[in-house]
Amino acid sequence: MPLARAVLPSFYQDSVKLMRLAREIGEKKGVSEVAALMGTPANHEIMLQAGLAEDGEAYAGSNDLVLAVEADTQELAYEAIEEAKAFLTQTRVAGVGASDFLPSGLAGALAGAPESNLAMISVPGAYAAKEAMDALRSGLHVFLFSDNVAVDDEVALKREAIERDLLLMGPDCGTAYIAGAGLGFTNAVKPGRVGCIAASGTGLQAVVSQLDALGEGISHGIGVGGRDLSAEVGGLMTLHALDFLSSDPETEIVLLISKPPDAEVLPGIEEALENFDKPHVVCFLGAENPDWAETLEDAGHAVATVLKGESYEPENFFAQAGLKERVASLRMEEETAGEGILGLFSGGTLAHESRLILEGLLGEVSWNEAAGRHRILDLGDDRYTVGKPHPMIDPESRAEMLSQAAMDENLGVVLFDLMLGRASAQDPAGPLARAIKEARGKGRSPHFVASVVGTADDPQDVDEQVRILEDAGVVVLPSNTQAARFAAALVKPELLEDV
C-alpha cells in the first residue's frame, strides 16, 4: 500500500497530542494506518511492526517527530502528511500566543512565576526522577504522573520531600486533589471534609465520585503511588500524608485506600492509625481485617455514615429484592455460549477489586493473561499501552477488544468500567456501545456488565453515558463492586440460592 513519511527535526510533542493527531488523520477517507511518534528506538520498533518503517533503516532522533501514513493512493498519503504538519504548526502557534510565553524548563517557569508551589511531572520515565528532584529542591510539591521510575529513585525522592516538608505524589500517580483542585485524571467533586490517601488513581476517583453522590466533598486527595506500602519504600509518603491530614483543619475524616501493605510495613501503618487523632476508614483491598472496609463501595459508605454519627453495616448484595428475578430474566433473554467472565478494565484499582470479588465467588481468576476461564485484564498496564494511548484517553482499542470478546464462545459475561472526568475521553461510552451493538446484532453474545465512575459536574454527561451503554444492552450497576458481584451471579445463579 502507498506510504508517505516525513521527519520533523527537533519537534518534540507529548504523547497525548500525537495520539490525537494520529486519530484525526486516521479518520480521513482512504487512510489506513497513521503513525505520529517521536523517533526513539522503541517507537522505531513499533513502526517496523506496523509496516511503517523498513528493517535496517536508521531511526530518527528522540527529539525528532516521525510521521508515516499508509493510504489507498500515494497522493492521499502525501496529502495526509501535509495535513498533519499543518495541524502541528497550528497547535504550536496557538499554544504560544503573545501573552502565553512557554518556558523551556523548570528554572524558566519559576523565574516567570516564582510563587509556584507544585510541579506536575508527566515526562517520559527516564527523565522523570531528575525533573522531580529539581522541583523538590526548588521547594515545590510534586505530582509525579510518570511511570517507569526506579524504586531507588522513588525512595530518594520521598526522603527529600519529607525532609523539606513537601508532598511527593507518585510515581505513576494518576489522580490527586489539593485544596479543592483536581490534578491529573479527576472527577469534578465538591470541596468538603473527607481527606483521602490512595495509591494511584482510579480507586480514588471511584470513591470521591461515590462520596460526591452521597453529598460529601473532599478536602485533599493525596496519591502516594502504588509502591508506597512496599517493603522497599516503607510507607514513607502514606505516613507523611497522614501527618498532613492530621493537622489540616478542613479534614474531619480520613480514608486510606490501597492494596494491603507489605508485612514489614503494616505494623508502622497500624501504629500511625492507632495514634491518629481523627476518625478514619481503611480499605486495603484484599486484606482480611473486620475493622477495614472490604470493597471500595463499602469504604465510601462507611465514610458517609461515620460522618453522620452512625455506624455502617454492609448489606448482602445477593439478598437484595428483585435481583434473582433480574438475573433469571437476563439469562433467559440471552442464551450465552459460555460461563466464563472476561474483565476489560481501564482502571487498575477497579480491575484489582473485581479480581478479588470474582475469586472469592467463583475461584481462580487469571490476571493480565490470555488464558483462563475467568480473566481480568488491566488495559492501563504498560504491556497493553506500548505504542497505544491509555484506554481512559482513547476508548478505541478497548472497543475492538469488546468486539472480539463478543465472539468468544467460552464467555458468559464481559465486565468493564467506564471512567469519566477531566482528561478522560469526551465520549468513552460511544465507541464501546457501537462495538457492543454490532456484536450483539450478529447473534449469540455474552452479557455485558459495567459500572460508570463520574459525577454530575464532570465534563461528560454521566446520565447520558449510562444511557448510551444501556441502549446497547449493557447492564450498568451503581458501583464497580456491584458490577463484579452481578457478573458472578449471571454465570453462577446458585450464588442467589443460599442467601
Add this chain to the structure above:
Amino acid sequence: MKDLRRKPLRVVNLGLEIFADELKTQNVPVTHVRWRPPAGGKPHLLEILEKLEELDR
C-alpha cells in the same frame, strides 16, 4: 506542607499539555513548560550533563 493551606495553588506543568489545560478549566494558574528531552535525548550526553550538574552543586 502548611503552605498549601496558606497560599493558593500555583502549578508548573512539565509533560502532557492536557494536564495544564485541565487546570486552566478549574481556574488554577499554571505555567506549561515546553519540555523536551535534555541533551537531545542522547543517553551518553545526558550522563555527562548530569555529572556536570553534580559538580556544580
